[in-house]
Amino acid sequence: MKEILRFENITKRYGQNTVLDNVSLSINEGEVFSLLGPSGCGKTTLLRICGGFEVPDAGRVILDGVDISDLPANQRAVRTVFQNYALFPHMSVWENIAFGLKATGVDAKTIKEEVPKYLELVQLTGYEDRKPGQLSGGQRQRVAIARALINKPKVLLLDEPLAALDLKLRQRMLIELDTIHDDVGITFIFVTHDQQEAMSISDHIAVFRAGKLEQIGTPPELYEAPRTSFVAAFIGDTNFFEGHVESVEGDYCKLKIDGFPTINLYNDKKVHRGEKIHVSIRPEKFMISLNKPEKTDANTNILHGKVEEVIYLGPHTRYWVRVDDWRVSVVQQHFGFALDERRIKWDDDVWLKFEADNAYMLEHYAEDDEQLLALPDIDDEPETTEETTSEAPEPDKTEKQEE
Amino acid sequence: MKVIRHSRIPFIVTLLTLVFLYTPLVIVAIASFNASKYGGDWTHFTWKWYKQLFHEPDIWNALVKTLVIAVISTVISTVLGTLSALALHRSTSKLKAIYYALVHTPLVVPDILQGISLLLLFVTIFAVCNPMLGAMGIKLELGMTTIIIAHITFCMSYVTMVVLERLHEFDTSLIEAAQDLGASGLYTFFRVTLPLILPGIVAGALFAFMLSFDDFVITFFVKGAGDTTLPVYIQSAIRHGKNTAVLNALSVVFLILTFIIVFSAQKLLTMKTEEHK
């Protein structure tokens, strides 16, 4: 695959504050690449550096093999879809879309041919005489995309393009963006703080945290094999366990956890006996049942616990189960008609089952990252309630992807 | 259930104030249709004073003079004021604070001070230049030019302030968007910035025109002997109590014109904001 854009050792400071710290990235031609991270992590700054609106303190931007670090914004073959769309309010939809061509001196005949093509691409044929003020949020968004694409940029930068839309529209626009991307085949760089958006549209995602690059990977890679506790907690929900390796047996090992039953793990990091490690187990990897389940193989883990909290969420239910001194977050999909099932209730004795291969060892763990998780005592953590709602539907989505 | 009761006092104050504001104007309006020349008791209805108003050559001459002054000073002060607003908006220089003070303080200086200070300037310039120019047969004196200079000076600050406010509301991402789409700085200015601040410039120009048209105090200080603008004419008529009946009619014409202008400006403004929503 051909590389289209490369950031080399980009560093940017505002006074004492380092917004980007030695970031290097390579993006392939034609892909959708997401820059993901919480607000203030530097992802938007990186985008603005690419667009030419900010000058990095150090590092280079290479576009299609050419160093564009010193070019002004109006001479770069990249285009931006701004967060608030930045449509010119005094111009019609047609004039907005034609702006990039007129400004660069393209002749009137070409403009007349080109604009309708892009109107059609974003399904706005018939709206050319409207002013931005007369359009809905989704329509404005589409004008902004058409306006940016008409110059045939090598890269399209999208700065939180869906943030201003409501939930339903956001999902529709996401699909539409995907379709447009398939039509034009231009590289999209997509900045977002919403991991769900990033997961559903991207070929690759770069996760940022406080100006540093945490991990780059495909969406399933990031979800299933997070390198750090930050990635594991920021993308989806999870359970963290800390323990010491008791013994290593072939490809598997036993982990001794204080106040928790000893569990079997797949030893993908080739750890040794006595080492202290952290593992992440996604809530949907647990099977919950009232009757003791059968082991699939010798390494299957079967735990016994008591239900402390049940939250019914429609397609699935979230449980918090006490196992010895630990609380485990579990998500169970409803396969049958939920009303007919004997539902698991608060205070029930239950069994949890998970396969040794479904736990993942972390390279780096920070206790602070636990705050990103949906904790059982939500009441004390008003900040995390938002995370809970936005992350709740996550697991079933990935399950579908796995199918 | 708690019933929250609103006090009637603000409403009563508002109504009484409106009565206070309009009673004298209404009395003048009534008097303008009264056939009795010196007001007071009602004799009978007449259009006489309006007819007289339109046949008074002094008023027409004064109006023409006032309009000439107002138009010239509006054009020049709008251009200068807009340029200074742009410079102030873009500038990051240390001089900016001084520049801003220079633009801002004329707004809070009483007009009599502006009038006398300009008079002193002109008198000083004439005292220095006239002996030299006298040899060439030129003599500088107070007149239309000094009036226009004075009007430009006090109108300019208003234009700058109005345009500057518009520039502050301006979304800078629009300029970034234009540059992102390949537009040069000049193209961005003429196609994006200028059209978007145009309402501010027009509002500033209208403001300047009204101020210039209405000004008496500053004009009175810097005018020459024969320069009777409309406000100067009205002042002298009020002072000497002559032609009161015609002045009544003139007041009504002024009032109606003002009402129409303000009403349509308000309509235009609300239309604009609704369109943006």
Place this chain on the structure above:
Amino acid sequence: MKLRKFVNWIIGAPSFVWLVVFYAIPMLLVFLIAFKPVDPYGGIGDGLTMKTWFDLRNPSYPSIIWRTLWQGVVSTAVCVALSVPISYQLSRMTSKLKNAFLLLIIVPFWTNFLIRIFAWKMFLHPNGAFKHLLVFLGLADQSTILLYNQWAVLVVMIYTYLPFAVLPIYTAAETFDFSLLDAAKDLGASSFYAFRRVFLPSISKGIGTAVMVVLIPALGAYLIPDLVGGPTSELIGDKIAQRVFVDRNLPHASALSALLMFVVFLPLVLTSWIKKLQQKNKKSE
């Protein structure tokens, strides 16, 4: 970035130069010319003198300065006191009614200044309607003169400057969130308490602007006392105009103007000084 600075200079320079020549320098001249003698033809003589400054000890001046100050302060206070309830009322109205009321208040604001004074002169005229009404009610007799005294000046000042005070206060009140008042009342505050402790502090900036835009022209007022006042109700502005147009004594006029400038900027400096002091106190708390 260099180009940008250069362009800024080019577009900023004309108006900057204009303001220096026709605003800053003339203001300085006001002080300088006060040190010059008069020449017999009504111009400015040569040399320097302190005579004009000593002439300011004219025994009639202290009372004129005092009158200018108290009339300015009283008219400002009345204008603000009326504007606050009006702005409150306007911003609570439905938008249709609000626009109508706003229009009614703005029209006098834009109506020619002289016309408004003229209307009052007609209204208070010895033969006018108001006089007839007062006589009819037995509050005045035929010989009462309503015009040409300081009360007439004060009322007309309030009348002409009131719209100046309403607009800034209304602008501030428009952005006020009125549910805060309901919240205060819900917490047990009386209407007046809520008004005083919640509404007033929120519009204090508008009130500040209103005080400035009324007080400063009121201190410099010249037309109103000239047209509806009499010899006993003269203000500094009248005296400046008399020195210019009656005895053609420009140095004396400029000394008086310097005095007026001092009177105008004194409250400005005082308020900014008080503000700084308050901020300091807040910080030390």
